[in-house]
Amino acid sequence: MALLEVKDLSFRFSNGHTALDSVSFSVEQGELLVISGKNGSGKTVLLRCLKGLYRPSGGSINFRDTSIGLVFQDPDSQIVGQSVERDIAFGLENLSVPPKEITEKTLSVMEALNLVSHAKQRPRTLSGGEKRRLTIAGVLVMDPSILALDEPFANLDYPGVLQVLEKIVMLKQEGHTILLVTHELDKVLAHADRLMLMDSGKIAALGPPQEASKAAEACGVRIPADLMSIEDMTWLKR
Amino acid sequence: MAEAVVFHYREADTALHRLDPRIKLLTLLVLTVTLVLLPLRSAAVIGGYACVIALGAGLPISRFRRELRVFFVLGTFIFLGRYASSDLFEAIRSVIQFFTVVLLGLVLMDTTAPEDCASALHWALSFFSPAAAGRFSARLMLTLAFIPMIFDSVAEVREARKARSEKPSRRPLRFLLSFLEQTFDIMLVKAEEISLALESRAFTGSMKPKSLRFRLCDLAAAAVTASVTAAALLI
Numbered sequence: 341m342a343l344l345e346v347k348d349l350s351f352r353f354s355n356g357h358t359a360l361d362s363v364s365f366s367v368e369q370g371e372l373l374v375i376s377g378k379n380g381s382g383k384t385v386l387l388r389c390l391k392g393l394y395r396p397s398g399g400s401i402n403f404r405d406t407s408i409g410l411v412f413q414d415p416d417s418q419i420v421g422q423s424v425e426r427d428i429a430f431g432l433e434n435l436s437v438p439p440k441e442i443t444e445k446t447l448s449v450m451e452a453l454n455l456v457s458h459a460k461q462r463p464r465t466l467s468g469g470e471k472r473r474l475t476i477a478g479v480l481v482m483d484p485s486i487l488a489l490d491e492p493f494a495n496l497d498y499p500g501v502l503q504v505l506e507k508i509v510m511l512k513q514e515g516h517t518i519l520l521v522t523h524e525l526d527k528v529l530a531h532a533d534r535l536m537l538m539d540s541g542k543i544a545a546l547g548p549p550q551e552a553s554k555a556a557e558a559c560g561v562r563i564p565a566d567l568m569s570i571e572d573m574t575w576l577k578r
Numbered sequence: 579m580a581e582a583v584v585f586h587y588r589e590a591d592t593a594l595h596r597l598d599p600r601i602k603l604l605t606l607l608v609l610t611v612t613l614v615l616l617p618l619r620s621a622a623v624i625g626g627y628a629c630v631i632a633l634g635a636g637l638p639i640s641r642f643r644r645e646l647r648v649f650f651v652l653g654t655f656i657f658l659g660r661y662a663s664s665d666l667f668e669a670i671r672s673v674i675q676f677f678t679v680v681l682l683g684l685v686l687m688d689t690t691a692p693e694d695c696a697s698a699l700h701w702a703l704s705f706f707s708p709a710a711a712g713r714f715s716a717r718l719m720l721t722l723a724f725i726p727m728i729f730d731s732v733a734e735v736r737e738a739r740k741a742r743s744e745k746p747s748r749r750p751l752r753f754l755l756s757f758l759e760q761t762f763d764i765m766l767v768k769a770e771e772i773s774l775a776l777e778s779r780a781f782t783g784s785m786k787p788k789s790l791r792f793r794l795c796d797l798a799a800a801a802v803t804a805s806v807t808a809a810a811l812l813i
Contacts, residue, residue: 393774410778417771420723422693434780
């Protein structure tokens with residue numbers, strides 16, 4: 341049985357613009373589903389509907405004992421703590437988790453995402469890649485069944501992309517279920533189990549990366565010509 | 579990123595930065611009340627003490643020049659208003675009161691992290707209403723934490739317009755309206771993003787304070803403030 345099942349999901353903004361139009365798909369446990377499409381195709385709205393931040397106009401979202409942790413595109417919107425460790429603990433404090441457990445979980449997530457040395461540092465002073473890792477840690481610590489990442493490589497330099505990509509691959513290997521929204525397929529597609537391409541609020545293609553990526557150009561997503569095979573589409577050295 | 583933000587925490591390692599935020603909050607309250615109630619000579623003592631505190635905190639006043647201009651304009655208005663309605667001494671006393679309160683506020687915000695400020699406020703309010711303490715301190719913490727974002731946005735808009743050779747002096751009113759519209763537009767988008775991000779992290783509008791403990795140096799600082807206040811009262 342799927343971990344998450346979305347059926348005929350629609351979302352319309354108050355000005356009448358349709359952002360999602362009868363979107364249906366499911367997500368299996370431990371899967372890395374890459375969602376791509378040009379700007380305005382409905383990727384971010386889809387994640388926000390899944391998280392429950394936007395109320396869909398129609399359709400259904402069925403979870404199986406599932407919670408979604410959403411990492412926003414702009415890290416500065418998400419970081420509220422005055423130090424790295426305080427920011428990671430923020431969500432747990434809101435959930436009224438006992439202090440001892442908060443300390444343990446925060447430390448464990450900081451270790452997983454290589455943030456221990458920055459524990460006391462102010463988030464504003466972190467680099468782009470470190471900030472992104474912090475936002476992932478802040479969500480991961482709440483132990484969601486599905487981790488949804490909205491453009492995790494946006495505005496990052498090469499080392500920053502590597503830092504974030506390494507952690508995403510590590511989380512997948514640990515069995516986390518990940519929804520990753522990006523239009524930079526060449527950085528991550530080699531690690532994906534499936535690719536979903538969106539166009540004008542609809543699913544244009546959904547399936548194994550080898551198959552679905554054939555529709556990428558038509559959906560406004562560029563795949564560099566020199567990357568012939570899906571296995572090449574990663575920035576990690578293999 | 580804004581280099582230095584007025585009325586916002588600046589990381590440094592001074593005695594004032596290390597001081598318990600509750601002592602800093604109480605100092606601000608006690609000195610402000612004393613300042614309002616006492617005559618010119620006492621106000622001058624409190625004003626002098628505030629200057630010493632600001633020096634101790636290493637307050638980078640010169641970097642706040644642009645933001646502080648508005649306070650100098652307000653100070654001038656206060657002086658002229660009081661001089662017209664009363665006498666020179668009363669005008670000077672009002673100006674000293676005004677700048678001392680601004681200076682103390684600057685020192686408090688500059689040396690205290692938003693979270694610590696919120697915890698101190700929570701401590702003070704919890705004597706009256708624990709529920710309200712959680713709500714108010716959470717609001718204070720978030721407001722303070724997002725101030726740099728506001729300054730960053732304003733700086734970004736200003737620089738982007740400058741880069742496109744805009745001359746504010748050519749059509750000042752049009753410039754002002756369009757600048758404000760653009761800045762508010764950005765702020766609204768950011769505010770929506772932030773509220774969604776907080777919601778997604780189970781934020782309910784209340785906060786649990788950081789645990790604080792008084793140390794000997796905190797009590798010593800409180801004693802110094804009490805002595806200065808007593809001296810001002812005796813004068």
